[in-house]
Amino acid sequence: MTDDHPSEQATVLGLIADPDMPETIADRLAERLPEQLDGEWHVEVDADPVTATLKGTSEILEQTAHKCDAHGWTYAICITDLPVRSDDGPVVADIDHDRGVAVVSVPGMGGLQTPRRVHQVMRQVLDELRSEAEGRGEPGQVREQRRHGLSSKAIGLLAPIRRKAVETENSHLDVRYVTPGRRGRLRLLSGMVRTNRPWRLVFGLSRALAAAVATSAFGLSSSTIWMVGDQLNIGFKVLTTATVIAALVAWLIAAHDLWEKRGDTRSDPQLARLYNASTLLTLITGVVVLLTILFAVNFLIAWLILPASLLSSMLGSETGVGTYMAVAWAFTTLGGIAGALGSSLETDHAVRQAAYGYRESCRRAEYQEHEQEDGES
Structure with a gap:
């Protein structure tokens, strides 16, 4: 957790991390993200073993939303080593625009350059959350152009990351990033090994x-x-x-x-x-x-x-x-x-x-x- 206290004008981002590798990644992000984001940002890290017992992104998003409200954060993102599958392919990130929270799955990034990939996805997720909060985009609109390196040739060759609009009952989840196909499954497998x-x-x-x-x-x-x-x-x-x-x-x-x-x-x-x-x-x-x-x-x-x-x-x-x-x-x-x-x-x-x-x-x-x-x- 950062030592200084946020000012009233600062945007506060809470990073809830599973212990072990996700916590290490969250600590790095807390140091680097404030300098790379527009405006004044304050990042807090909460290494929470409680979220490690949850079994799906819906449960994690719910717990993340509760923690976001309890801490008074502007946004909250959970970084987890839970491997997540969906009908569209392995999940990289799930986003709840309404409550300003998201969950990022580390294994979905693959086994190579994992911290860098998490950093890229985090920047994209924050763009999603901020654009909705500031009225600069519609959550259901599929954006073909992704920033922060997610549309690079290397990622496209290994396993392209796709943005999907999601409509689920009894859930606030509305946007999901996935890696479809066999390459996506292989990438998830390598990420699971890397997380171990x-x-x-x-x-x-x-x-x-x-x-x-x-x-x-x-x-x-x-x-x-x-x-x-x-x-x-x-x-x-x-x-x-x-x-x-x-x-x-x-x-x-x-x-x-x-x-x-x-x-x-x-x-x-x-x-x-x-x-x-x-x-x-x-x-x-x-x-x-x-x-x-x-x-x-x-x-x-x-x-x-x-x-x-x-x-x-x-x-x-x-x-x-x-x-x-x-x-x-x-x-x-x-x-x-x-x-x-x-x-x-x-x-x-x-x-x-x-x-x-x-x-x-x-x-x-x-x-x-x-x-x-x-x-x-």
């Missing part, structure tokens, strides 16, 4: 990492492991590495029940498939990062500790950088298998926190609680 921040998996799975490092250290002292790494051809090494990655990912999913049940009637079947795909890609990316770091550490340790003369005498061949890489690969593969076993010692809560963003972690915890209650009843 899969690289955090490395440090979130402490027991799995400890098991992998300990086993790699054992492999360092085994000349048999050196020979295996040196003798196997590149094709077999690639196949073995892929098998280790698949085993670790499958173990995590099975041991901690991370797979979305398609038979769950509370879930949209297509959204359930998206959740499963994002889980799979998140875990694969996180495991690849883990093994890459482990390989780099093993290579450095082997280079510093194992003399070239010792390796040459044991392997019966000249020792070079390739030899050390082969030996480090063997340590890493062995460590990866141990990491899969060590991951079963992690709690479900720890794995969800490591693999997902705040909202998705809460959603899966809630779903697991419902399953346990259903099993007990």
Whole structure:
């Protein structure tokens, strides 16, 4: 939240953000937006975990409107990591002109340059809200020309963002920005993976990492492991590495029940498939990062500790950088298998926190609680 107090002439914008990545983006916007908007603006950030439990943009818009009135803001926009689907395609933003509020879905921006895309959409949403409030446009009018980079060739090639007028019963929603078609779904999927921040998996799975490092250290002292790494051809090494990655990912999913049940009637079947795909890609990316770091550490340790003369005498061949890489690969593969076993010692809560963003972690915890209650009843 900004420190200074707004003057009476200032337009006050409230940014309600889910904890984690949306909050980080909101803090950046609070610093940059006032300088880029016409007139005097004051931006306040409210990181609210309450909105993270809401399940749709209609509910979020309602809660955002209540907060806007309670705080006395001119406009309020909720930045959420909730993936939203509609008949027209994945939703980027929903706007309620009447109450001066909107919700922006971060996953709908895709996995590349996410903060920049959110910034562009926020500028467009504010233009929408201000034009209606100042009588400079009709909310139902489809505007073909979008500003702030939303109509750029790059966005049009990846997944064009379309403006749709919406008429819904019992809802104030009247304008929606979507990314239609297959490219829009792929963009939403990449955004879901980006929101999960899969690289955090490395440090979130402490027991799995400890098991992998300990086993790699054992492999360092085994000349048999050196020979295996040196003798196997590149094709077999690639196949073995892929098998280790698949085993670790499958173990995590099975041991901690991370797979979305398609038979769950509370879930949209297509959204359930998206959740499963994002889980799979998140875990694969996180495991690849883990093994890459482990390989780099093993290579450095082997280079510093194992003399070239010792390796040459044991392997019966000249020792070079390739030899050390082969030996480090063997340590890493062995460590990866141990990491899969060590991951079963992690709690479900720890794995969800490591693999997902705040909202998705809460959603899966809630779903697991419902399953346990259903099993007990």
